[in-house]
Amino acid sequence: MSTMDSTMQDATTGQDNTTEQNNTLWWRGGVIYQIYPRSFMDSRGDGIGDLNGITEKLDYVASLNVDGIWLSPFFTSPMLDFGYDISDYCDVDPMFGTLEDFKALLAKAHSLGLKVIIDQVISHTSDQHAWFQESRQNRSNPKADWFVWADPKPDGTPPNNWLSIFGGPAWTFDSRRQQYYMHNFLTSQPDVNFHNPEARQAQLDNMRFWLELGVDGFRLDTVNFYFHDAELRDNPPVPKGEAKTLGAPDSNPYTWQRHVYDLSRPENLDFLKDLRALMDEYPGTTTVGEIGDDNPLERMAEYTAGGDKLHMAYTFDLLNAPHSARYIHEVLERFQRLAGDAWPCWATSNHDVVRSASRWGAGEDPTAYPKVALAMLCSLRGSVCLYQGEELGLREADVPFERIQDPYGKVLWPEFKGRDGCRTPMPWDDSEHGGFSNVEPWLPMEASHRDMAVSRQQDDANSTLNALRNMLAFRRQHPALFDGDLTLVDVGETLLGFSRQKGDETLLCVFNLTAEAQTVNLPLAIECDLQGHGFITQRDGDSLTLPAYQAAFMRVAHNS
Numbered sequence: 001m002s003t004m005d006s007t008m009q010d011a012t013t014g015q016d017n018t019t020e021q022n023n024t025l026w027w028r029g030g031v032i033y034q035i036y037p038r039s040f041m042d043s044r045g046d047g048i049g050d051l052n053g054i055t056e057k058l059d060y061v062a063s064l065n066v067d068g069i070w071l072s073p074f075f076t077s078p079m080l081d082f083g084y085d086i087s088d089y090c091d092v093d094p095m096f097g098t099l100e101d102f103k104a105l106l107a108k109a110h111s112l113g114l115k116v117i118i119d120q121v122i123s124h125t126s127d128q129h130a131w132f133q134e135s136r137q138n139r140s141n142p143k144a145d146w147f148v149w150a151d152p153k154p155d156g157t158p159p160n161n162w163l164s165i166f167g168g169p170a171w172t173f174d175s176r177r178q179q180y181y182m183h184n185f186l187t188s189q190p191d192v193n194f195h196n197p198e199a200r201q202a203q204l205d206n207m208r209f210w211l212e213l214g215v216d217g218f219r220l221d222t223v224n225f226y227f228h229d230a231e232l233r234d235n236p237p238v239p240k241g242e243a244k245t246l247g248a249p250d251s252n253p254y255t256w257q258r259h260v261y262d263l264s265r266p267e268n269l270d271f272l273k274d275l276r277a278l279m280d281e282y283p284g285t286t287t288v289g290e291i292g293d294d295n296p297l298e299r300m301a302e303y304t305a306g307g308d309k310l311h312m313a314y315t316f317d318l319l320n321a322p323h324s325a326r327y328i329h330e331v332l333e334r335f336q337r338l339a340g341d342a343w344p345c346w347a348t349s350n351h352d353v354v355r356s357a358s359r360w361g362a363g364e365d366p367t368a369y370p371k372v373a374l375a376m377l378c379s380l381r382g383s384v385c386l387y388q389g390e391e392l393g394l395r396e397a398d399v400p401f402e403r404i405q406d407p408y409g410k411v412l413w414p415e416f417k418g419r420d421g422c423r424t425p426m427p428w429d430d431s432e433h434g435g436f437s438n439v440e441p442w443l444p445m446e447a448s449h450r451d452m453a454v455s456r457q458q459d460d461a462n463s464t465l466n467a468l469r470n471m472l473a474f475r476r477q478h479p480a481l482f483d484g485d486l487t488l489v490d491v492g493e494t495l496l497g498f499s500r501q502k503g504d505e506t507l508l509c510v511f512n513l514t515a516e517a518q519t520v521n522l523p524l525a526i527e528c529d530l531q532g533h534g535f536i537t538q539r540d541g542d543s544l545t546l547p548a549y550q551a552a553f554m555r556v557a558h559n560s
Contacts, residue, residue, distance in 0.1 A: 026115060027217065027286035027311060028343060029483035030067035031384045031472060036351045037074050037096055038082065039425045040388060042437035049425070049436070051097040055105045057428075058112055060454065064391060065472035068115030070219045070288075072351055074102070078128050080188045081407060082423075083119075084221065085126035089206040106214055115216035117288070122203040123225040124189040131202075132190050136174050136181070146199040148182035148191045149174075150232055161234045162262045163254045165247070167411040170262065184225055184262070186407060194226045200271060204278055211282045223289030223313065224299055227268045229261035236260060246316040247292025251415040264293050269302070272309035279311075288345045288383070289313040297335050301342040312345040312383050319353045323360040325496040325513055332380070332498070333488055344382035348373065349390045355422045358396035364515060367393065368549035371467040375535065375551045376496065376511045378471055381486035386468075388426055389449075392457060393464035397424040397446035405443060427453035467534055474533040474553075480505045491520045495546065499524065499556060506556040512546035519545045525557040 041053030051074060061069060073083030074096040083093070092099050109116045125132055135143040150159040150171070158171035158180050164187075171180040172187045182191045192199050207218060235257040238244055244255040279285050289310045293299040296315030303310045317331045335344060348356040361369040370393035378384055399420045404410055409418015420443055427449040428435030434445040434453060457463035475481045484502030489510075491497035495518050497510040508526065512518045522542045529537050530553040537552040538545040544552055 024284040026067060026284065027288075027383055029383060030115070031065070031378065031386060031475075032068045032070050032115075032117060032288070032345075033061055033064060033066040034070045034072070034347075034350060034385055034387045035061075036072045036388060036423055038442060039423050039436070041426065041428070042439075042441070045438050047437050047439045047441045048095055050095070051092065051101040051105050055101075055108050058105070058108050058114065062112040062114055063469065064386075065469055065476065066114070066386065068117060068216060069109060070117040070385065071119065073119045073121060078126055078188070080126070081186055082405070084121050085124075085128075085186065085189050086121055087126040087128040087130075089122075089203075090209045103213065110214075116214075117217040117219050117286070118210060118215050119221060120207060120218040121221040122192065122206070123194075123222045124183065124185065124191045127188045127190055131192075131199075135190075136176055139177055139179075143199075145196050146193055146202075148193045148228060149177060149179045150182070151179055160232045160261075161257070163257060165252070165254050166408050167252070182228065184222070191225075191228070194271060195228075195230060195267070200274070204274065207275075208278060211278075211285060216284065217279075217286035217288070217311075220287055220289040220310070222263075222292065223272075223303065223310065224264040224268060224291050224293055225262075226271060227265035228263070229265060231261075233261045235262060245292065245294045246296060246320050249416045259294055264299055269309065272303060276308050276310070286311040288385075291315045297331070298338055300344060301335070301338040301340060304342040304344070305340050307341070312343045314345040314347050314385065316353070318346060318348050318377075319350065321359060323513070325511070326493055328376070328496055329488060332486070336486070336488070344380075345385055346377055346380050346382050347385035347387070348377055349387040349422065350385065351387065351423055352419055353422065355387075355394055355396045356390065357393050361395070365549060366395065367464065369513070370464050372511055372513060372535070372549045372551050374464075374468050375471050375533065376513070378468075378475055379481055379498075379500070379509045379511075379551075379553075381484070381500065387422070391465050391468045392427070392449075392452045392454065394427075394446075394449055394452060396421040397444070397449065399424065399443060403444055424449070429453050429455040470532070470534045474530075477532070478505065478507060478530075478553075479503065480507050481509075489523055491523070492518070494518050495520055504558075506558075508552075508554045508556050510544060510546060510552045510554075512548065512550050515548045517545060517547045519543065522554075525559065527555045527557040529554050 038049045040049045041057050042049050043053040074092055075086045076088035076091045076093045077083050077086050092102055106116050131143050131146050134141055135147045158169050162170040164170045166185050170182055173180050183189050194200055238256055238258055248254045287310045291299045291313050300313045300315050304313050357370050404420055406418035406420045424443045424446050425436035425441045430450040430453050434450050457465035480500040480502040484500040487499045489497040491510055495510055500507045508524050522544050533553050535551040536547055
């Protein structure tokens with residue numbers, strides 16, 4: 001049986017998988033594969049990925065041994081921010097297909113045992129949305145207060161010093177109302193006024209529409225951006241020498257402010273409880289929130305604790321440049337201290353950041369490093385998000401300025417080149433357009449990615465693709481790795497170590513993310529070394545030697 005055949009059998013008939021998929025807590029420790037629809041698979045020959053293209057490739061996704069997929073936005077949109085500017089929350093943009101195409105995708109995914117999570121971008125709409133078109137007409141229409149409007153200062157300048165993440169003030173003047181409207185992102189993405197109960201309910205109703213269709217949950221874009229300070233107070237500057245927010249690159253003036261008043265307001269907690277009440281009407285569904293904040297781990301703990309708000313959330317702590325064993329240890333230690341019963345969702349790549357194989361793997365072995373980094377990610381306590389192509393070890397693509405599509409990159413070029421480098425098409429084979437399309441894609445196919453295509457890695461037992469498949473299959477055989485407790489273990493500055501425990505099973509996990517062999521005396525008594533994960537372990541009693549880019553998984557003796 002080929003590697004593809006055996007792993008697909010594991011994905012669709014594995015004993016642990018069937019149990020988990022029927023469990024309403026499938027998400028707790030689940031692995032979710034993020035798909036960026038524009039760049040996954042073009043089924044129509046127009047250079048843009050679509051829903052039917054995703055459906056065609058769901059067998060491949062199931063073969064990875066993941067538990068579900070997250071689809072980035074495919075809703076009706078003018079696409080000025082590539083779908084994160086929505087003009088109709090309850091329909092599919094013709095670029096991606098139809099609502100019937102989505103239903104077919106959903107049915108196919110469920111037949112393969114895959115859950116389906118879809119993006120919800122409810123903090124803001126497109127300026128083409130009917131709500132905003134009505135709101136901007138005057139100050140007395142039924143939706144006049146559905147967006148964040150404010151009078152100018154006496155000198156005509158914006159109401160306060162809040163900045164847009166995409167550059168410039170967070171305020172744009174509208175001549176009809178003689179007021180400014182707020183936008184945390186593009187001027188064409190006005191912020192919904194969550195202080196208005198009708199607007200809040202309308203967004204919950206939009207989400208109910210998709211729940212009724214059978215989706216298994218939502219990824220919530222900018223989940224801490226929903227409410228703003230009703231008094232519109234100025235944000236203070238970041239004190240000299242203090243850490244800036246992780247939610248934007250250092251070259252962006254947005255990071256020069258402490259974001260005290262424009263996001264993460266206390267009123268948000270009550271709305272998240274209303275949202276959780278909606279989700280609880282549909283057992284087995286889940287939410288994962290994106291948090292960009294000055295204190296992201298604290299916010300993650302606050303938003304997911306108590307079982308009455310978000311099910312899980314992710315931050316940018318592992319989506320930024322620092323990546324040493326010591327740094328990851330500190331992130332985990334800080335979260336453990338804050339978490340209580342909060343539940344994280346860990347990711348090292350997504351559609352907004354430089355791919356981890358480049359961001360963390362620069363200067364490292366391009367084949368070996370991604371394998372151990374993925375193994376580390378998939379061993380953490382929490383759920384996991386994998387971004388399309390991460391399983392191939394894809395590095396950041398080099399997109400020339402004339403092909404840049406991302407408005408974020410156009411504004412801050414060249415210090416920040418935008419997000420297109422992680423959004424280039426998925427390479428399915430080594431042909432001219434990588435098997436993604438039969439025409440020139442919307443973003444160029446990176447030449448180096450064709451050498452790392454699915455077809456090149458599929459039958460290579462030593463490929464990154466099959467290393468991930470093996471790791472996730474191994475993970476399913478050990479409940480401690482799925483949702484067991486995590487205890488950090490001191491294995492020195494150059495190695496990362498922690499134990500995972502559930503029931504009678506305690507595993508010690510140690511990772512060498514460096515290019516040099518590392519030796520450490522283990523602090524716990526080991527019963528045996530575990531096999532099946534694909535890494536090389538050299539242990540002599542309590543002395544462990546890990547070659548470069550290797551990991552060890554060991555069963556801890558009961559009396560340790």
